[in-house]
Amino acid sequence: MSELTVNTELLRKVLVGFVRDEVRKVGVRKAVLGLSGGIDSALVAYIAAEALGPENVHAIIMPYRTSNPESEAHARLVGERLGINCQVVEITPMVDAYFTLFPDAGNLRRGNKMSRERMTVLFDHSAALSALVLGTSNKTELLLGYGTLYGDMASALNPIGDIYKSQVWQLSEAMGVPMEIVEKKPSADLWAGQTDEQELGFTYREVDELLYRMVDLRMSRPELALFGFAPEFIDKIYTTVQNSHFKRRLPVIAKVSNRTIDRDFRYARDWGK
Amino acid sequence: MDFTVALAQIKPKLGCVADNLLLIEEAVEQGIREQAGLVVFPELALTGYFLKDLVPEVALPLDAPEIRRLIELSRYISIAVGFVELSREYRFYNSALYLEGGEIRHLHRKVYLPTYGLFDEQRYLAQGDRFRAFDSSFGRMGLLICEDMWHLSAPYILAMDGATTLICLSSSPGRGISQAETLGSTASWQKLTSTTALFLNSRVLYCNRVGYEDGVNFWGGSEVIDPSGAVIARGEILEEDFVLAGISEAALRRERISSPMMRDENLFVTLNELKRIGKERNR
Numbered sequence: 170m171s172e173l174t175v176n177t178e179l180l181r182k183v184l185v186g187f188v189r190d191e192v193r194k195v196g197v198r199k200a201v202l203g204l205s206g207g208i209d210s211a212l213v214a215y216i217a218a219e220a221l222g223p224e225n226v227h228a229i230i231m232p233y234r235t236s237n238p239e240s241e242a243h244a245r246l247v248g249e250r251l252g253i254n255c256q257v258v259e260i261t262p263m264v265d266a267y268f269t270l271f272p273d274a275g276n277l278r279r280g281n282k283m284s285r286e287r288m289t290v291l292f293d294h295s296a297a298l299s300a301l302v303l304g305t306s307n308k309t310e311l312l313l314g315y316g317t318l319y320g321d322m323a324s325a326l327n328p329i330g331d332i333y334k335s336q337v338w339q340l341s342e343a344m345g346v347p348m349e350i351v352e353k354k355p356s357a358d359l360w361a362g363q364t365d366e367q368e369l370g371f372t373y374r375e376v377d378e379l380l381y382r383m384v385d386l387r388m389s390r391p392e393l394a395l396f397g398f399a400p401e402f403i404d405k406i407y408t409t410v411q412n413s414h415f416k417r418r419l420p421v422i423a424k425v426s427n428r429t430i431d432r433d434f435r436y437a438r439d440w441g442k
Numbered sequence: 443m444d445f446t447v448a449l450a451q452i453k454p455k456l457g458c459v460a461d462n463l464l465l466i467e468e469a470v471e472q473g474i475r476e477q478a479g480l481v482v483f484p485e486l487a488l489t490g491y492f493l494k495d496l497v498p499e500v501a502l503p504l505d506a507p508e509i510r511r512l513i514e515l516s517r518y519i520s521i522a523v524g525f526v527e528l529s530r531e532y533r534f535y536n537s538a539l540y541l542e543g544g545e546i547r548h549l550h551r552k553v554y555l556p557t558y559g560l561f562d563e564q565r566y567l568a569q570g571d572r573f574r575a576f577d578s579s580f581g582r583m584g585l586l587i588c589e590d591m592w593h594l595s596a597p598y599i600l601a602m603d604g605a606t607t608l609i610c611l612s613s614s615p616g617r618g619i620s621q622a623e624t625l626g627s628t629a630s631w632q633k634l635t636s637t638t639a640l641f642l643n644s645r646v647l648y649c650n651r652v653g654y655e656d657g658v659n660f661w662g663g664s665e666v667i668d669p670s671g672a673v674i675a676r677g678e679i680l681e682e683d684f685v686l687a688g689i690s691e692a693a694l695r696r697e698r699i700s701s702p703m704m705r706d707e708n709l710f711v712t713l714n715e716l717k718r719i720g721k722e723r724n725r
Contacts, residue, residue: 174620174621175619175620176620176622179623179624182680183616183619183659186654186659186680187657190653191654191657326657332619434495435494435495436496437456437492437496437656439456439492439654439656440456441455441456441457441458442456
């Protein structure tokens with residue numbers, strides 16, 4: 170059994186408690202999240218529904234014209250199973266209007282724009298519904314920087330940001346996320362047939378085993394090599410984590426005063442909560 | 443003396459002394475209603491844990507109205523409570539008070555301030571410099587604050603100083619999810635409290651908080667351990683709780699008869715060897 174195997178009952182309790190506590194302490198009762206039809210957002214919806222009650226969870230499905238119709242169907246399935254509020258907001262008009270100004274933009278720019286468009290919709294609904302935006306990036310994606318800065322990486326609270334994709338699978342199964350969602354190939358669904366693992370060049374299970382030992386257990390390179398990880402794979406992942414670190418930090422501020430935000434002006438976000 | 447102890451497994455609000463004082467007063471009243479002799483609160487119960495730059499804003503001198511209020515309440519029930527202490531030299535300590543009979547019986551300033559991993563205490567707080575046992579209505583006791591207990595010498599000193607009850611106030615963050623039944627930090631603490639009681643033939647009263655601060659959970663699971671290391675009572679994991687347990691003088695007596703390790707502990711061998719080690723290190 171993989172060392173990544175977790176006690177899902179305990180993990181569920183911690184994450185459900187997290188959403189309940191951190192949402193309510195800021196004085197609201199609701200959460201809003203984007204449902205993509207994939208497993209990460211489905212799991213977050215399950216956690217949120219249990220934490221806040223389905224009536225307090227607002228899911229927004231935001232397809233683009235090239236999105237796989239199966240994604241929307243899966244997102245709707247999650248919404249129906251949980252009895253949460255579900256709404257569809259097409260992002261095609263906004264995204265296409267923008268790219269008429271930049272018709273030569275490639276896949277990367279278009280994918281990032283879609284991701285950021287979705288996040289503006291979510292944060293708009295955060296204000297409209299008095300609800301906190303829940304993040305749906307897992308630890309694997311965050312460490313690899315496999316996400317869009319100020320797009321899907323943005324949120325108010327992220328219940329799954331400290332669990333690897335392999336653990337997302339386990340917890341999703343334990344919480345009853347529909348099996349067709351648990352079992353399908355992960356995809357950002359930016360163009361037809363895209364899969365994460367094809368784009369990354371390795372499987373989530375492989376990289377999770379490495380990341381867990383590299384990050385959580387702090388194993389050295391020789392130790393990792395002894396475990397059977399190829400030196401090139403270790404180097405590639407280490408560099409990927411390093412080069413995407415900017416995505417996991419606040420913007421860098423030029424220091425001139427004696428108390429600079431986050432350097433020597435340090436408060437928890439739950440200050441007074 | 444037999445008595446009932448209450449462990450108030452509360453959820454303090456970060457940086458909100460007035461709100462937390464109310465929470466503490468409610469638990470004190472509950473303790474009085476339940477006829478407990480002593481109510482124990484977590485580390486930094488008056489302030490919350492990840493204070494960072496809030497430390498100077500929430501710190502209280504020993505003559506602060508909030509402390510005077512708790513001293514007043516100790517006429518009805520003994521109270522062990524954690525807070526940030528402001529000293530006359532404007533040092534800030536992670537402190538615990540033992541209040542009884544309308545007075546301060548003991549003040550402990552946390553000696554071991556963890557500054558590793560997710561901890562950053564020594565950046566903001568001053569280090570205490572002593573472990574002293576003290577007499578209470580319920581026998582001789584010693585106070586420890588969280589990390590203090592992870593240093594073998596701390597409970598050892600208190601036990602050698604005559605404490606038969608060790609009170610540990612804690613804000614322990616939950617971490618280390620695995621296949622195991624509990625979080626890694628829970629499992630480690632449960633071993634520690636039980637082993638400490640067993641080694642020192644002393645009771646351990648461990649009060650840990652719950653709630654979340656910036657995504658970090660505090661796992662609760664407050665415990666009353668008898669001098670044989672057995673768990674008499676344990677609070678809920680990750681939920682608020684109010685744990686009540688009867689403490690038996692007879693159980694302490696029996697344990698000290700059957701396992702007289704503390705009687706046989708040779709203070710002078712220990713002292714001589716520690717002095718030698720100290721000398722050799724100074725060379």
